[in-house]
Amino acid sequence: MSEEKELTMADMEEQINASMVNYHIGDMVHGIVAGIENYVVYVDIGSYMQGIILPAELSDDPSFSMIDDIKIGDEIDGVVTMEDDGNGNLVLSRKQAVQINAWDELKEGKENETVYSVKVSKAVKGGVIAYLNGIRGFIPVSRLAIKRVSDSEKEEYVGKNIDVIIADADDEKKNLILSARELEEKKAKDAYDKKLAAVHVGMVTKGIVESIKPFGCFVNIGDGLSGLVHISQISQKRLKKPSEVLTVGDTVRAVVLNTKDNRISLSIKALLNDSQADEEEDVAEEPAE
Numbered sequence: 001m002s003e004e005k006e007l008t009m010a011d012m013e014e015q016i017n018a019s020m021v022n023y024h025i026g027d028m029v030h031g032i033v034a035g036i037e038n039y040v041v042y043v044d045i046g047s048y049m050q051g052i053i054l055p056a057e058l059s060d061d062p063s064f065s066m067i068d069d070i071k072i073g074d075e076i077d078g079v080v081t082m083e084d085d086g087n088g089n090l091v092l093s094r095k096q097a098v099q100i101n102a103w104d105e106l107k108e109g110k111e112n113e114t115v116y117s118v119k120v121s122k123a124v125k126g127g128v129i130a131y132l133n134g135i136r137g138f139i140p141v142s143r144l145a146i147k148r149v150s151d152s153e154k155e156e157y158v159g160k161n162i163d164v165i166i167a168d169a170d171d172e173k174k175n176l177i178l179s180a181r182e183l184e185e186k187k188a189k190d191a192y193d194k195k196l197a198a199v200h201v202g203m204v205t206k207g208i209v210e211s212i213k214p215f216g217c218f219v220n221i222g223d224g225l226s227g228l229v230h231i232s233q234i235s236q237k238r239l240k241k242p243s244e245v246l247t248v249g250d251t252v253r254a255v256v257l258n259t260k261d262n263r264i265s266l267s268i269k270a271l272l273n274d275s276q277a278d279e280e281e282d283v284a285e286e287p288a289e
Helices: 002-019 094-111 151-157 181-197 274-285
Strands: 028-037 040-044 050-053 075-082 089-093 116-124 127-132 135-140 161-170 175-179 204-213 216-222 225-230 251-258 264-267
Touching (some): 040 075, 175 181
Parallel strands (some): 050 089, 135 175
Antiparallel strands (some): 028 075, 216 225
16 A cells, blocks of 8 residues: 555656656657647647647648647647747647658658658649658659659649658758659569469460561560560571561460560470471572562
8 A cells, every 4th residue: 555655656746847847949849639729739748838839830741631630639749949928838840840750760761661652742843742751752753653754744643642662861951752663663573473473384375476676576475475586486497587477467376485584485486387387498489579
């Protein structure tokens, strides 16, 4: 019983000492939202003084809503901007506290390659703006997507939520660069790798000749996959150039030779039977007109 009484007295002494703390401009204060009235947030900081946060000091984020984002009972941080407003209140800035706390989190997020979902608030010269943890972030047009995004197309991103990673977070320069491109590239690579995993050596496939090069031709075998048929694997006769027997748009059958280095190598020649080979020889012997 006596021990319980001593603990209670110690707690009371701690609370009294805390309530007598003098705060100074620039101090970080932690408290509980005690009330919201006339757009002013009242904060219980465990002191003989009460903290207040004026609307202009809540957030720089245009998507911030006092109704949705601040609730009575929420824990909240604020930086002291005035030691006494004349009514015994400690004037606090939530947005300054958000910035101080946010930069450490953003640096850690950059190191961990954390993925964030952000809402694009507006388009500006060279890119778009999105806020992350209350900090204004810039997404250059070159980092919005894998494909090239024009100045007119970037307007289409305004109001949309996109996934990004942090490309750079410099608190001294207040410079936050975000990027969506790397995530799209990773998704595209993962999707390609999954499709490629279904392709195996010896598999026979059908495709369309999509381009012809001096060293061979590329064949679209569907599902976003293309394979190279080297000039030596096009025909059983020796070719000077692939266009001697192939044209863009031709439908061909080919067998998969390998998928090394995430590249598909095909052979048309391997599926040619003797009669087809003889026909090729006959065509080759016909004089050119």
